[in-house]
Amino acid sequence: MRWIRRVLAFALVVVGVATVATGAGRADGFAPDAYYRLRMDLFAATPLAAGDIVFLGDSITEGAEWNELFPGLPVRDRGISGDTTAGVLARLGVVTAARPAAVFLLVGTNELASTPDPAPGLARQREIIARIRRESPDTRVFVQSLLPRAAAYRERIESYNDALRGICREAGVVFIDLYPAFLASDGSLRDELTFDELHLNGAGYRRWQELLRPHLQAVGPASAGH
Numbered sequence: 001m002r003w004i005r006r007v008l009a010f011a012l013v014v015v016g017v018a019t020v021a022t023g024a025g026r027a028d029g030f031a032p033d034a035y036y037r038l039r040m041d042l043f044a045a046t047p048l049a050a051g052d053i054v055f056l057g058d059s060i061t062e063g064a065e066w067n068e069l070f071p072g073l074p075v076r077d078r079g080i081s082g083d084t085t086a087g088v089l090a091r092l093g094v095v096t097a098a099r100p101a102a103v104f105l106l107v108g109t110n111e112l113a114s115t116p117d118p119a120p121g122l123a124r125q126r127e128i129i130a131r132i133r134r135e136s137p138d139t140r141v142f143v144q145s146l147l148p149r150a151a152a153y154r155e156r157i158e159s160y161n162d163a164l165r166g167i168c169r170e171a172g173v174v175f176i177d178l179y180p181a182f183l184a185s186d187g188s189l190r191d192e193l194t195f196d197e198l199h200l201n202g203a204g205y206r207r208w209q210e211l212l213r214p215h216l217q218a219v220g221p222a223s224a225g226h
Contacts, residue, residue, distance in 0.1 A: 032087070032090075033082075035080075035081060035082070036080055036082070036083070036087070039062075039080045039081075040080075040091065043078060043094065044094075047094075047098065048076055048078075048094070048095060048098035048100055049074075049098055049100075050098060050099040050100070050101075051074055051100070051101045052074045052075075052076045052098065052100040052101060053070075053073055053074055053075045053076065053100065053101055053102045053104070053216065053219055053220065054075075054076050054078050054095055054098075054100045054102070054103045054104070055075065055076065055077050055078060055079060055104045055106075056078045056079070056088060056095060056103055056104065056105050056106075056107070057078075057079045057083065057088070057105060057106040057107040058079055058080060058081060058082060058083040058084070058106075058107055058109065058110055059079065059080075059081035059082065059083075059199060060079070060106060060109070060147065060198075060199060060200060061077065061078070061079030061106055061107075062077060062079030062080060062081055063079070063199060063200060063205070064077065064079075064200075064205050064208070065205075069205065069206075069209045070209070070212075070213075070216055070220075072220075073216060073219075073220040074101075074220070075216075076100075078091075078095060082110055083107060083110065084107065084108070084110050084111040084121070085107055085108060085111065085121045085124035085125055085128065086111075086124060088105070088107050088124075088128055089124055089127060089128055089131075092128060092131055092132070092135075093135070095132075095136075096131065096132055096135035096136040096139070097135070097136075098136075099136050099138065099139065100136065100139050101138075101139065101140065101219055101220070102139060102140040102141070102142060102219045103132055103139055103140075103141055103142065104142045104144060104176075104212070104215075105128065105129075105141070105142065105143050105144060106143075106144040106146075106147075106178075107125075108121055108125065108146050108160065108164075109146050109147070109149065109157075109198075112146065112153070112156055112157065112160060113149075113153070118156070118159070118160050118163070121160075122160070122163050122164065122167065125143070125164060125167055126167050126171070129141055129143065129167065129168070129171045129173055130171070133171070133173075140174070140219060141171075141173040141174065142173070142174045142176055142215055143164065143167075143168050143173055143174065143175050143176070144175075144176045144178050145161040145164060145165070145175070145176065145177045145178050145179045146160055146161055146164075146179065147178055147179060147182050147189060147200075148179060148182050148183045148184070148187065148188055148189040148190075149188065149189050149197050149198050150188055150189075150197045150198075151184075151186050151187035151188040154187035154188075157179070158179070161177070161179055165177070174215065176211065176212070176215060178208065178211055181207060181211055182204070182207065189204075193207060
C-alpha cells in the first residue's frame with residue numbers, strides 16, 4: 001500500500017495545484033473527477049470504524065502522513081485533493097455512518113480561490129457541522145481555520161475564518177485557529193512551511209502536528225504524537 005500512497009501524494013500536488021490554478025474548485029456544485037473517484041474507491045476498500053479519528057478535507061489534509069504524525073492513535077485520512085465544502089457534504093454520510101470518535105475538518109480554500117462570495121461555502125460549513133452532530137451525536141467535531149496562502153488572499157481568508165469561528169461558537173463545537181501560526185508578516189503562508197504558497201511541506205506538517213496534539217490527546221491516549 002505504501003507505493004500507492006506515494007503515487008497519490010504526487011498526484012494530489014499536481015491535481016491540487018491545477019485545480020486552484022484553473023479555478024475548478026467545484027464550489028457551486030459537485031462534479032467528481034477521476035481522481036476523486038479513485039480516492040472514494042480507496043476509502044470504500046478501507047472503511048472507517050467506530051472510534052476512529054477522521055481528518056476530513058482537501059489536498060492539505062490528504063498530504064499528511066497522519067499515522068506517522070500521531071502513532072498509536074486510530075487516525076484516518078479522508079482528504080481529497082481539490083475538494084470543497086460541496087464535495088465534503090456529498091461524501092459525509094460515509095463518515096457519519098461509521099460513528100467516529102472525532103472529525104477534524106479543514107476545507108474551503110479551493111472554493112475561496114474560485115468564488116468571490118463566501119456565503120454559500122460558509123452555509124455548507126454550517127450544514128456539515130449540523131449533519132455530523134445529528135447523524136453521529138457522540139462524534140467530537142473540531143473545525144480548523146483556513147491556512148494562509150499567497151498574500152493576495154489575506155483579507156478573504158481572515159474574513160472567512162472570522163465567520164467560521166462564529167459558526168462554531170453558535171454550534172458549540174471546537175474551532176482550532178491554525179492561521180496565526182502559519183502567517184508570514186506579508187500576509188502569505190510562511191516560506192519555511194511551504195513550497196508553493198498553498199500546500200505544506202514537512203516543516204508545515206510538523207507545525208500542524210504541534211497545534212493539534214492537545215486536541216488529539218483529549219480524544220485519544222495521552223501519548224499522542226510521541
